[in-house]
Amino acid sequence: MPARVERATVVTVEGRPLRVLESEPLGRYTTFRIGGPADFLVRASDRETLELALAWGEREGLPVTVIGGGSNLLVCDGGIRGLVVAFRTGGGEQQDVLPFECEDGAILMAFPATAPLSWIGHRTSELGLAGMEWAAGLPGVLGGAVVNNAGAHGGDVGSALVDVELYDLRRRTLVRWTREQLAPQYRLTSLKALPQPRGYVVLQARLRLQPGDPAKLRAIAEANARWRREHQPTGPCAGSVFKNPPGTFAGYLIEQAGLKGFQVGRMRVSERHANFFLNLGGATAEEALTLLEEVRRRVAERFGIVLEPEIEVIGEPKG
Incomplete structure (x- = not known):
């Protein structure tokens, strides 16, 4: 071809x-x-x-x-x-840590929105700074992680966030939002709640990190990255499809509904982790959405719990 x-x-x-x-x-x-x-x-x-x-x-x-x-x-x-x-950062470009400041024994460090989330997790751990080691091994960049309040292993961006620098597209000016303005919740912020196309672009975020033992933090970061390699699928996927309902896990509910391996067209529920949907090659968004809705329907039918999507859907259907 x-x-x-x-x-x-x-x-x-x-x-x-x-x-x-x-x-x-x-x-x-x-x-x-x-x-x-x-x-x-x-x-x-x-x-x-x-x-x-x-x-x-x-x-x-x-x-x-x-x-x-x-x-x-x-x-x-x-x-x-x-x-x-x-x-996003171009292929092969190296990240560097921006200047930092100290406040009440903590380290405030600024990172560009284009910085890969996994790199931040590993790099801050190497520097002996705790608060982002959960991010080691995660896909995506910091800007998207801020919008979605991404998290894993009991941590999230919102817990470390001080403030964000935003570009206001309508006024073509720079603005700064505090953590309170961003209002991070579980996989949600006030930025994510805005309709697309959003009027703001994340340029930079300041994170509040705590001094720690570099060896211990590196070990935690490496263990987190290893866990992801061992328990989550590789290949074309978008990460967790659904948010975890209170008191349980979306992947557990999908698995208990007998949906591991369930397939619509070229989209399949992963056999490795049921809250991950895989593009087997050539899948369409229509197939992905059909699979998502069918999984939601069957879980609701079995457990009475309506799963809430974590992934964001944008764009227009094919005419």
């Missing part, structure tokens, strides 16, 4: 060049490997490119959707109208 040829145009924005892709399949930008095309897409790994992309979108009168690492995300088969900005 011949390689797909990118349709790219270089435009000039505020005197600087910007590479814009046309009709770009969004399956290339999500861990599900599913999604119809964006009318236009810009890959941005730094604030300058992001701001150029936003300025171009405004100039062209386009709605703008910003995505991060593409985990926890299902893009519909019709794709996304307007401009999509994939704001």
Whole structure:
């Protein structure tokens, strides 16, 4: 099968060049490997490119959707109208820790939204800073993790968060939200509650970390990453599909309903962890959504519990 040829145009924005892709399949930008095309897409790994992309979108009168690492995300088969900005670290780029400050014995450290979540978990542990070791081995980047209040192993971003720097797309200004304004709850924040396309982009987050023993923290981070490798599937998936209901686990309920291995088209409930759905290759968003709704229906029928999706669905159905 011949390689797909990118349709790219270089435009000039505020005197600087910007590479814009046309009709770009969004399956290339999500861990599900599913999604119809964006009318236009810009890959941005730094604030300058992001701001150029936003300025171009405004100039062209386009709605703008910003995505991060593409985990926890299902893009519909019709794709996304307007401009999509994939704001993430480019392949092979190295992360570095930004300057920090001390407060009441804790360390306040700033990280860019493009920083991979797993890297933060490992790097802070190596530095002897506790609070993010739960993130080792997780997919995605910090910006998306802040929006979703991502978490694992009893920890989450909201527990360490001090504040976030946001770009206000409508006013084209920088704003700062405190943890209280973000109001993190279990897999939810006030940012996530906003309708798409959201009017804000996470640029940076400050985390409050506690000094600890580097050897012990490294061991915890490595154990967390190893647990994920041993208990969760590899391959195209979006992480946990459903939130855990109070007092139980979504994966347990799905397994007890006899749905491990259950399949719709090219989408399957993982035999390894029932709260993970796998794209077997060539799956559509319609198949993923059909599988999701059928699993919800059968669990509700069996246990009287209606599972709430953790993944975010964006875009339009195929016309």
